[in-house]
Amino acid sequence: MAPQQGNYHVLEALNKSAVLVNNNGKMNVLSNVCRHRQALMLENQGSASHIVCPLHRWTYGLDGKLEGAPYFKENPCLNLESFPVEEIHNLIFKQTYKQSSINIKDAMEFKQLNQLLNFDDYKLHSVKIDHYDFNWKTFIEVYLEDYHVWAFHPGLNNIVDCDDLSWEFKAFSSIQKVPFREKNQSQSSEAYDLLKSKINEQSGHSKPQFGAIWLTIYPFFMIEWYPNVIVVSHLIPDDVNHCRNIIEFYYPEETILFDQDYITAQQAAYNETALEDKIICEKMHEGRRSLFKNKQEDMGPYHEPLEDGLKHFHQWYQTEMSSHL
Numbered sequence: 001m002a003p004q005q006g007n008y009h010v011l012e013a014l015n016k017s018a019v020l021v022n023n024n025g026k027m028n029v030l031s032n033v034c035r036h037r038q039a040l041m042l043e044n045q046g047s048a049s050h051i052v053c054p055l056h057r058w059t060y061g062l063d064g065k066l067e068g069a070p071y072f073k074e075n076p077c078l079n080l081e082s083f084p085v086e087e088i089h090n091l092i093f094k095q096t097y098k099q100s101s102i103n104i105k106d107a108m109e110f111k112q113l114n115q116l117l118n119f120d121d122y123k124l125h126s127v128k129i130d131h132y133d134f135n136w137k138t139f140i141e142v143y144l145e146d147y148h149v150w151a152f153h154p155g156l157n158n159i160v161d162c163d164d165l166s167w168e169f170k171a172f173s174s175i176q177k178v179p180f181r182e183k184n185q186s187q188s189s190e191a192y193d194l195l196k197s198k199i200n201e202q203s204g205h206s207k208p209q210f211g212a213i214w215l216t217i218y219p220f221f222m223i224e225w226y227p228n229v230i231v232v233s234h235l236i237p238d239d240v241n242h243c244r245n246i247i248e249f250y251y252p253e254e255t256i257l258f259d260q261d262y263i264t265a266q267q268a269a270y271n272e273t274a275l276e277d278k279i280i281c282e283k284m285h286e287g288r289r290s291l292f293k294n295k296q297e298d299m300g301p302y303h304e305p306l307e308d309g310l311k312h313f314h315q316w317y318q319t320e321m322s323s324h325l
Helices: 136-143 190-203 253-258 260-293 308-322
Strands: 007-010 018-023 026-031 045-047 066-068 085-088 091-094 122-132 166-170 173-179 210-217 221-226 229-239 242-252
Touching: 026 085, 026 091, 122 253, 122 260, 136 210, 136 229, 136 242, 136 260, 136 308, 166 308, 173 308, 190 260, 229 260, 242 253, 242 260, 253 260
Parallel strands: none
Antiparallel strands: 007 018, 007 045, 018 026, 085 091, 122 242, 166 173, 173 210, 210 221, 221 229, 229 242
């Protein structure tokens, strides 16, 4: 996101209140809110030698230190808040809570993940934000079960083989590993047919072992590995009926420079599945809201193994919420 000196990237996941800054090779996460009249300062991403508030020109260094406050006789010494960060697999994590029981590093320690989630040769290509009219938990529930793939994702089902799905679990994370499906199915989609042909072109005789690996760190964070792309997404609850998902696409630098066709095909297929998942979530949300209005509730059984991740998440959620109920 900020590979060079002075590069910055405003963090949408924190409602633009913080910014990732490269300060002489050190990655800092600083407040993006001026200490004078609490205005947002930087926008989107770019490069700068200083952080300057557009309202009154208060000027901060890339370390967050206030360097200038025009017309003040003395420096008010109101520096920007700097947040502790941790780098794991070349991803920068800001600790959201001062007291957090979640160990991100432990949550990402899964077999084969260290090799596949290697961002050394990957570059950020693009970021998109999807807005949804349903509860955030519904999104995670759909994400953590593969029971619907054969019925609702004909395109995706032609790339991944959920019949050979495997799960691994940590205290507050899970990973789904799904083999690459070499044999074409009777049903597919145009977008996924094109993507599969691109994957076969790139891989040649050495077909990828996996069609997808989906990592979820509860409750809101996801990393997805597919052939020649890593997708990082952060789900943000806005209220009980709305949420948004911030999605970052990372590709090998060679792919970004020389194979835009692959990127176009991959994102078209990804967006197709995202739209299908949106329909599922909307139907679940409306059904549950209807039951709630009628003062009813219902809960069906879990399919093993296709819904093992959903069951694990529910167990974690019940444990987390028990002290608040």
